[in-house]
Amino acid sequence: MAPSKTAEVIGAGLAGLTAATALAQRGWTVRLHERDSDIRAIGAGIYVWGNGLATLEALGLYEEAARGAHVGPVLESRDHRDRVVEEVPINGPGQARVLTIMRDHLINTLIGGAEKAGVDIRTGSEVTEASPDGRLILRSGETSRADVVLAADGVNSRIRRQFDVVAHRAPARQGATRLTVPRSPDFVPAQDQGKYIEYFSGRRRVLYTPSSETSLYVALVADEDDRPASRIPVDTAAWIRSFPHLEKLLSACAGVPGRWDTFQFLTLTRWSMGRLAFLGDAAHAQPPYLGQGGGCAMMSALGLADALSGSDAPVDQRLRDWEYAERPTIEHTQRWSHRLGQLNYVPDAARASLLKGCGRLPRLGASRLRAALTTPTGSGRFAGASAR
Numbered sequence: 001m002a003p004s005k006t007a008e009v010i011g012a013g014l015a016g017l018t019a020a021t022a023l024a025q026r027g028w029t030v031r032l033h034e035r036d037s038d039i040r041a042i043g044a045g046i047y048v049w050g051n052g053l054a055t056l057e058a059l060g061l062y063e064e065a066a067r068g069a070h071v072g073p074v075l076e077s078r079d080h081r082d083r084v085v086e087e088v089p090i091n092g093p094g095q096a097r098v099l100t101i102m103r104d105h106l107i108n109t110l111i112g113g114a115e116k117a118g119v120d121i122r123t124g125s126e127v128t129e130a131s132p133d134g135r136l137i138l139r140s141g142e143t144s145r146a147d148v149v150l151a152a153d154g155v156n157s158r159i160r161r162q163f164d165v166v167a168h169r170a171p172a173r174q175g176a177t178r179l180t181v182p183r184s185p186d187f188v189p190a191q192d193q194g195k196y197i198e199y200f201s202g203r204r205r206v207l208y209t210p211s212s213e214t215s216l217y218v219a220l221v222a223d224e225d226d227r228p229a230s231r232i233p234v235d236t237a238a239w240i241r242s243f244p245h246l247e248k249l250l251s252a253c254a255g256v257p258g259r260w261d262t263f264q265f266l267t268l269t270r271w272s273m274g275r276l277a278f279l280g281d282a283a284h285a286q287p288p289y290l291g292q293g294g295g296c297a298m299m300s301a302l303g304l305a306d307a308l309s310g311s312d313a314p315v316d317q318r319l320r321d322w323e324y325a326e327r328p329t330i331e332h333t334q335r336w337s338h339r340l341g342q343l344n345y346v347p348d349a350a351r352a353s354l355l356k357g358c359g360r361l362p363r364l365g366a367s368r369l370r371a372a373l374t375t376p377t378g379s380g381r382f383a384g385a386s387a388r
């Protein structure tokens, strides 16, 4: 019997865990390196759209991931006076699917899947160098060689810095504080409690996201140089000035541990060189206005495992085929997420008309959600529509 192919995966985020599990399920011997001493997710929720859900289904992890998740009926945008200016119905027949899940639950589900598939997960294992011939050097001094090396080490990828592959990298000048508070009936009126709601006011946004029966994920989005808005712990008075109608919700954020991240937009000249490939945020980070960075990372990681396992072509050719298949949908999604970020700079009154206009153009809506409606390669059964 031929020995199984080997993969070294760098980084145990959504991209690395998905790729490692999918390859192990296809008979590969996989080692996954995570530099931290344990694999952690920040205390926030995450929107998982159809492409991410289909990936979880393909990995056999959908039921577990969806356990306790919230299924909202609609995604609403509201103006500075709390008036609905756009509604995107979701989770109904023929509509986009999306669940909101606590990040730690999603990551733990993926870790369980990786372990079950036989992935050798090494924590406290920092990779310092990787090369296109499949070689790897660890901080410990250990070296290794594999049929393929996958750098899924996030937006600030150390491995990527070794190569001249960045085509475009721009901080988005905007960021968000993410935190979780217990759900309360006092935050929004009874009829709104299960919805996903994005509130706009000037250059600030508040994202209201039930993520389990008991947890509410809150994202506070602002310009990077809006000091009061980006302060940790949250400067609740500064936020209440912009959103007086959310006083109870914002007051509940006082003193809650949160994390501020500045958004980034990144494209590469190519996603692979020889036996080395970049995936997830290391290859195609995007601002989170569509909630699709993680979904794209998972979708593309599954496609990668399929491309590597589905033919006898040399590894470098298969990696190029994978990029050719995945890149158009992902870059389309990156462009849309960037455009949606520009809404922060439109004055309140004009933004309301713009959003209302967009809501009336179904083709624009479908284009915006293209990745969410995409059937990932290798996912098999999928309940949503295909827009590829």
Ligand SMILES: Cc1cc2nc3c(=O)[nH]c(=O)nc-3n(C[C@H](O)[C@H](O)[C@H](O)COP(=O)(O)OP(=O)(O)OC[C@H]3O[C@@H](n4cnc5c(N)ncnc54)[C@H](O)[C@@H]3O)c2cc1C
Pocket: 010, 011, 012, 013, 014, 015, 016, 033, 034, 035, 036, 045, 046, 047, 048, 125, 126, 127, 128, 152, 153, 154, 155, 157, 158, 159, 176, 178, 219, 261, 262, 263, 279, 280, 281, 282, 288, 290, 291, 292, 293, 294, 295, 296, 297
């Ligand atoms: C505010 C905000 C909200 C978001 N909301 C959503 C959302 O609702 N839905 C969605 O789909 N996406 C969302 N995203 C995007 C999503 O979080 C990312 O796209 C996704 O987490 C990227 O996963 P990744 O595995 O590529 O990278 P990461 O999650 O960054 O994982 C990289 C891993 O590699 C490890 N690592 C780094 N260097 C090394 C090394 N040298 N050796 C070993 N290990 C290493 C790190 O410790 C880390 O565990 C959001 C992003 C932000 C900032």
